[in-house]
Amino acid sequence: MPVYSAPVKDIQFVLHDLLKAGESDIPGYQELSREFTAAVLAEAGKLASDVLAPLNAVGDQQGCRLENGTVHTPEGFADAFARIREGGWNGLDLPEEFGGQGLPYLLGTAVGEIMVSANMALNMYQGLTHGAINALLAHGTEDQKATYLPKMVSLEWTGTMNLTEPHCGTDLGLIRTKATPRDDGSYAITGQKIFISAGDHDLARNVIHLVLAKAPGGGEGTRGISLFLVPKFIIDADGEPGVRNAVSVGKIEKKMGIHGNATCVMDYDGATGYLVGELHHGMRAMFTMMNEARIGVGLQGYAQAEAALQNARAYAHERLQGRATSGARNPDGPADPIIVHPDVRRMLLDQKSFVEGARAFTLWGAQLIDRARCNDDAAAEGMISLLTPVIKGVLTDRGFDSTILAQQVFGGHGYIEEWGMSQLARDARIAMIYEGANGIQALDLVGRKLARDGGKHVMAFFELVRNFIDENAADAALKADFLDPLAKASKDLQAAGRYFMETGMKDPDAALSGSYDFMHLFGHVCLGLMWARMARVAKAALEDGAADRNFYQAKLATGRYYMTRQLPATSLHLARIQSGGAPVMSLEAQDF
Numbered sequence: 001m002p003v004y005s006a007p008v009k010d011i012q013f014v015l016h017d018l019l020k021a022g023e024s025d026i027p028g029y030q031e032l033s034r035e036f037t038a039a040v041l042a043e044a045g046k047l048a049s050d051v052l053a054p055l056n057a058v059g060d061q062q063g064c065r066l067e068n069g070t071v072h073t074p075e076g077f078a079d080a081f082a083r084i085r086e087g088g089w090n091g092l093d094l095p096e097e098f099g100g101q102g103l104p105y106l107l108g109t110a111v112g113e114i115m116v117s118a119n120m121a122l123n124m125y126q127g128l129t130h131g132a133i134n135a136l137l138a139h140g141t142e143d144q145k146a147t148y149l150p151k152m153v154s155l156e157w158t159g160t161m162n163l164t165e166p167h168c169g170t171d172l173g174l175i176r177t178k179a180t181p182r183d184d185g186s187y188a189i190t191g192q193k194i195f196i197s198a199g200d201h202d203l204a205r206n207v208i209h210l211v212l213a214k215a216p217g218g219g220e221g222t223r224g225i226s227l228f229l230v231p232k233f234i235i236d237a238d239g240e241p242g243v244r245n246a247v248s249v250g251k252i253e254k255k256m257g258i259h260g261n262a263t264c265v266m267d268y269d270g271a272t273g274y275l276v277g278e279l280h281h282g283m284r285a286m287f288t289m290m291n292e293a294r295i296g297v298g299l300q301g302y303a304q305a306e307a308a309l310q311n312a313r314a315y316a317h318e319r320l321q322g323r324a325t326s327g328a329r330n331p332d333g334p335a336d337p338i339i340v341h342p343d344v345r346r347m348l349l350d351q352k353s354f355v356e357g358a359r360a361f362t363l364w365g366a367q368l369i370d371r372a373r374c375n376d377d378a379a380a381e382g383m384i385s386l387l388t389p390v391i392k393g394v395l396t397d398r399g400f401d402s403t404i405l406a407q408q409v410f411g412g413h414g415y416i417e418e419w420g421m422s423q424l425a426r427d428a429r430i431a432m433i434y435e436g437a438n439g440i441q442a443l444d445l446v447g448r449k450l451a452r453d454g455g456k457h458v459m460a461f462f463e464l465v466r467n468f469i470d471e472n473a474a475d476a477a478l479k480a481d482f483l484d485p486l487a488k489a490s491k492d493l494q495a496a497g498r499y500f501m502e503t504g505m506k507d508p509d510a511a512l513s514g515s516y517d518f519m520h521l522f523g524h525v526c527l528g529l530m531w532a533r534m535a536r537v538a539k540a541a542l543e544d545g546a547a548d549r550n551f552y553q554a555k556l557a558t559g560r561y562y563m564t565r566q567l568p569a570t571s572l573h574l575a576r577i578q579s580g581g582a583p584v585m586s587l588e589a590q591d592f
Contacts, residue, residue, distance in 0.1 A: 002420030006045025048118035059260020085155040098149040109366035116303035121260030132159025139277035139285040157206040179213040199264025218280040227282035228273035257426030298391035301399025302358035304428040308406035353562035357527035382457040393441035394523030396431035442515040482532040492570040513584040514577035521573035
């Protein structure tokens with residue numbers, strides 16, 4: 001069975017050495033001293049290692065079951081969820097007025113990585129709740145907030161998001177679920193939703209569904225969609241769960257991964273629902289939840305890769321096979337550990353350079369969210385809006401690839417269930433699909449985000465990269481190893497952007513055929529920027545006589561690996577983009 005240990009030291013490096021969290025002008029960041037965050041992360045790590053991680057395989061093997069209308073979660077999940085509830089972990093970065101601790105989203109994101117790495121399926125129950133809370137915070141009435149948020153923040157009640165229907169996923173304008181107004185101001189919700197993560201379970205006393213439906217007078221397409229709050233149990237006069245609402249679980253989906261999370265078909269048979277936000281403006285309210293969810297899913301991508309890497313690294317040190325070509329490294333044993341072999345090191349460094357770069361990228365994104373929210377910073381909001389599809393799409397694609405590499409390090413054992421690598425790969429695979437499949441993320445990036453506000457946000461990104469390079473150009477070693485490769489990659493990204501501007505209007509297929517490559521090209525530049533920034537910090541620490549020289553030297557070596565072995569992929573992506581739409585669109589549909 002795989003094991004997991006929270007990478008507290010590396011998270012601390014990103015929070016404090018790279019992002020300078022405790023020195024920021026963002027409200028609440030002054031509380032984020034190195035000592036405070038170390039204590040929080042250590043406690044989260046203990047819960048993850050001792051309670052959550054041992055249940056990961058249990059959840060995979062047992063799954064959830066539906067009996068007599070009740071969903072039962074795997075053995076041990078209820079007790080573990082109670083530990084999360086008692087620790088107040090869900091409310092870490094939620095408002096104090098509703099029972100949260102009011103700490104920055106940045107710290108909540110760092111803790112989230114630890115929980116996801118330990119047990120992704122179990123963490124999803126609180127993750128969906130967190131997103132529903134934020135949607136209600138932004139769009140709910142004061143009465144709705146007072147009634148539902150304290151119990152959701154405390155995890156006495158959990159939350160979901162209900163979008164997809166059997167006949168439509170991304171194209172939400174096609175939904176058929178209806179909301180019929182009643183005289184008391186509520187609505188009767190009728191329809192069916194599918195793929196509802198954490199749709200029902202035995203972990204909490206109530207489940208609060210946020211449901212997209214069409215009310216009369218809204219017109220066609222997404223303009224007619226409204227958002228409704230539909231509780232599993234209707235709240236009585238005392239604020240407690242009362243009579244059962246007309247919402248039920250049709251079935252639990254059988255999936256290739258995340259077996260411990262109940263992915264449900266939800267049937268609404270005239271269920272009582274309450275309007276959230278403005279009538280016929282449900283998409284805006286739902287996207288409040290979806291945007292946070294997409295950052296969280298990107299985090300799932302690299303968090304699963306972190307868990308896989310930890311186990312692959314340990315196996316590579318322990319497994320004896322063959323001899324190093326430069327001479328025996330374990331002369332007293334029958335063979336050397338496989339970590340001596342260059343190809344095993346390649347696989348481990350591919351994983352390590354991705355995971356550490358992705359962690360920095362995601363936590364920087366969380367810091368941008370804090371700045372946008374707390375400082376009302378429009379530039380930060382524009383930047384994170386631009387980067388969200390990159391975080392979701394690239395980190396889940398490459399996170400899955402990393403779990404596959406971890407399987408490969410294990411050789412035949414990676415294919416055997418008891419070693420756990422198969423589960424990590426299967427669990428990671430869903431992240432590429434839900435919360436908007438990655439092809440949709442690429443279309444969103446190229447079709448909407450690049451041109452937003454006249455393209456000023458992508459231009460701001462280019463300026464950020466350029467300024468960083470210029471500010472550090474006098475450091476010859478940093479320039480050769482990090483700044484020059486970053487500059488080349490950024491030029492490839494700019495060339496791709498120019499191509500879209502020149503061809504997109506007259507030939508949309510040419511631009512959209514290259515959208516997936518553009519997303520990954522952008523992702524490489526973002527990770528390259530993170531590695532260049534981390535390298536500057538690590539180099540300065542070594543020059544200042546840091547005690548833990550091995551840590552900073554390893555950081556530099558891993559960064560150099562990324563810049564030399566991974567970042568040059570931007571040229572390949574650019575070549576594909578500039579090939580246009582003909583190679584993709586020339587084959588007639590009937591000839592596939």
